[in-house]
Amino acid sequence: MEELIPQQAYKRGLTFWIQWIIAMAVVLLLLFILVLNKSGEFSSVYQLLMVITVLIALPVYTLWQVYPSQGDYLTGIKLLGGAWGTVIVILAVIGFATKTGAVYSREVLLTWGVLAFFGQALCFAGLHTLSRIYFSQPVNKTKVAIIGVGDVSAQLEQKLNSNSYEQLIGVIAHEDADNKTAHVASNIIGSISQLNELIQTHKISRLYIALPISNMGQVKSIYFDLFELNVDVIWMPDLQGMMLLNNSISDLAGMPAIHLNESPLTANKMSGLLKNTMDKLLSVVAVLVLSPLMLMVCLGVKLSSLGPIIFKQKRHGWNGKVIEIWKFRSMTVHDDNEVKQAVQNDSRVTSFGRFIRCTSIDELPQFFNVLMGDMSLVGPRPHALEHNDYYTGRIDAYMARHRIKPGITGLAQINGFRGETETIEQMKERVDYDLRYINNWSIGLDISILLKTPLSLLSKDIY
Numbered sequence: 001m002e003e004l005i006p007q008q009a010y011k012r013g014l015t016f017w018i019q020w021i022i023a024m025a026v027v028l029l030l031l032f033i034l035v036l037n038k039s040g041e042f043s044s045v046y047q048l049l050m051v052i053t054v055l056i057a058l059p060v061y062t063l064w065q066v067y068p069s070q071g072d073y074l075t076g077i078k079l080l081g082g083a084w085g086t087v088i089v090i091l092a093v094i095g096f097a098t099k100t101g102a103v104y105s106r107e108v109l110l111t112w113g114v115l116a117f118f119g120q121a122l123c124f125a126g127l128h129t130l131s132r133i134y135f136s137q138p139v140n141k142t143k144v145a146i147i148g149v150g151d152v153s154a155q156l157e158q159k160l161n162s163n164s165y166e167q168l169i170g171v172i173a174h175e176d177a178d179n180k181t182a183h184v185a186s187n188i189i190g191s192i193s194q195l196n197e198l199i200q201t202h203k204i205s206r207l208y209i210a211l212p213i214s215n216m217g218q219v220k221s222i223y224f225d226l227f228e229l230n231v232d233v234i235w236m237p238d239l240q241g242m243m244l245l246n247n248s249i250s251d252l253a254g255m256p257a258i259h260l261n262e263s264p265l266t267a268n269k270m271s272g273l274l275k276n277t278m279d280k281l282l283s284v285v286a287v288l289v290l291s292p293l294m295l296m297v298c299l300g301v302k303l304s305s306l307g308p309i310i311f312k313q314k315r316h317g318w319n320g321k322v323i324e325i326w327k328f329r330s331m332t333v334h335d336d337n338e339v340k341q342a343v344q345n346d347s348r349v350t351s352f353g354r355f356i357r358c359t360s361i362d363e364l365p366q367f368f369n370v371l372m373g374d375m376s377l378v379g380p381r382p383h384a385l386e387h388n389d390y391y392t393g394r395i396d397a398y399m400a401r402h403r404i405k406p407g408i409t410g411l412a413q414i415n416g417f418r419g420e421t422e423t424i425e426q427m428k429e430r431v432d433y434d435l436r437y438i439n440n441w442s443i444g445l446d447i448s449i450l451l452k453t454p455l456s457l458l459s460k461d462i463y
Contacts, residue, residue, distance in 0.1 A: 019067040019127050024054055026119040034108045034115075045103050052094070053087065060086050076128055077121055084117050141167040143203055147192065147222065148210035149173050152236055156210055157187070169202045174211060174218065192222065199229060206232040213237055274443055279377050282450075283370040294364055297328050297356060304352035307333040310365055315382035318405045323374040325382055325406075326365035330357045360457050366408045378446040379407025380434035391431075394424055401434040404441070411437040411445075414452040 028050050035046045061067065064083035066076070095101035144166050146153050153171060160168040170189030190198045198204065207226070209219055219235060226233055287294075301309045310326050317323035330353025349357065356362040369375040375382070380401040383391075391398045412433035421427040437445070 016062075016067040019124070020058070020061055022123055022127065023061075023067075023120045024057060026123055027053065027057075027116045030116050030119055031108075031112050034112050035105075038105055038108050045100075049091075049104070053091065056090050057083075057087050060090070073125065073128055076124060080120055080124055081117065084120065088113050141165060142206050143167050143169055144206040144208060145169045145172055145189070145198065145202070145204045146208045146210055147172045147174060147195075149188065150210065150212065153210040156208055156236060160208075166206070169204055172198060174215065192218075195222070195225070196229070199226075199231060204231065206234065208234050208236055210236045271443070275376065275446065276373075278443065278446070279370050282377060283367045286364075286367050287371075290364060290367075293361070297361055297364070300352045300356075301328050301330075304350045305329075305332050314385055315406065316385060316388055316399075316402050317374050317382065318402065320399065320402050322385070323369070323382070323406075325369055325375065328356055328362040328365060329353070330362045363408055370408070374405070376405040376407045378409055378411075378437075378449045379405050380410050380437065381413065382406035391424070391427055395428050395431055397435060398431055401431055401438070404438050409449060409453040409456075410434065411449060414449055414456045416456075418456065 031046065031050060031053075032042060035042050061083045064079050064086070066079045066083050092101075095104070142165065144160060145168070146156055146160075149171060157168065157171060160166055168187070170187040172195065173188050173191050189202070199207075207222075209222060211219055223233055223235075298309050307329055309329060311329040311331075312324050312326055314322050315325050330350065331348040332350060353362070366375055370377060388399065410433070412430040415433055417426070417430040417433060421430060
């Protein structure tokens with residue numbers, strides 16, 4: 001996230017209040033003129049409307065980040081339109097809920113809603129130009145340096161070079177840096193042994209320490225040495241060699257806590273609740289809509305071969321818990337002591353089973369698994385227990401894919417990894433997608449995967 005220096009933060013705060021106050025002045029003035037022109041007096045109900053509008057507009061305009069807009073004018077107008085539209089909708093909801101809409105003139109309110117937007121847009125044109133000029137004035141940049149010449153240092157150097165609020169003076173090499181890593185830094189100004197001299201010479205006021213955890217003793221030494229100097233010290237631990245899962249940093253009883261491996265469902269309770277709610281609601285809708293199709297499939301399975309309609313198999317679920325997933329049976333009843341992946345032209349697959357497998361209709365009963373809480377609509381596909389035993393130890397962090405509920409579909413599936421995995425390398429790629437999903441999980445990503453899933457069903461690798 002972009003960090004503002006005090007001068008820049010002050011500019012943004014001042015610009016917001018000036019632009020917002022002028023916008024509200026235009027809005028309230030137009031309401032006053034329209035009411036006065038309509039009825040000849042400005043009654044208490046419209047005075048109350050003024051107060052409510054101002055109280056609603058402040059948080060709404062803040063959330064929409066209308067002011068100060070540093071983008072182009074059209075982007076600013078879109079933000080303004082969205083914010084003002086939100087205010088109007090909230091006012092309408094309040095009027096409907098309190099049954100007070102009838103006391104106001106609809107003609108006045110409609111006219112006011114339209115004219116107030118255009119009035120704000122006209123003011124925004126001039127204020128936007130003045131704001132850009134104001135922000136283009138030079139600011140006192142914080143002079144910074146990086147200690148360390150590894151991969152983290154290189155990434156940080158790139159970020160700081162594009163930061164308009166900090167001036168990167170250069171990179172300071174640590175004594176045990178070898179030739180293999182030293183070339184990563186493009187602007188080495190000295191070594192740690194010259195640290196105090198470099199700080200004074202270049203007037204550095206902030207230091208980023210980008211050293212690996214193995215150099216913890218050196219980090220501590222640097223930190224205490226700089227106590228006497230007026231320098232901000234920020235440690236950017238080099239965790240590149242570690243496989244992280246949904247990593248984050250938090251404050252735990254006043255102590256910094258680095259979360260190396262955390263399930264998204266436990267890291268953010270509200271997001272997990274939202275995902276679970278979406279899963280249940282969409283699954284109910286899917287069961288209701290697809291129930292005629294599922295009844296026809298039940299009949300087809302029963303008539304095509306002897307055996308149960310539903311095939312149940314134990315799989316690993318959330319946090320490694322063993323669950324039982326449901327499918328429409330697509331194979332003849334056979335000895336299942338040794339689990340073998342279905343392959344192309346598999347003799348065990350019935351003629352009707354081949355149809356429901358290639359269309360993924362056999363997966364439909366898993367909506368009931370979602371309703372029971374064992375699965376999610378989107379997540380890593382659950383593998384048979386025997387497959388998990390085989391790949392554990394052969395693929396790094398293989399079982400980490402169980403830190404989230406398994407899904408009916410997933411990121412790997414929409415990227416072509418459906419059906420049989422013939423090699424360990426293919427399974428590794430599928431697992432990489434699963435871990436990428438866990439690290440980047442969001443409701444938006446879930447919706448995107450759900451929308452792309454129907455297209456992935458056209459894959460020739462489904463059998």
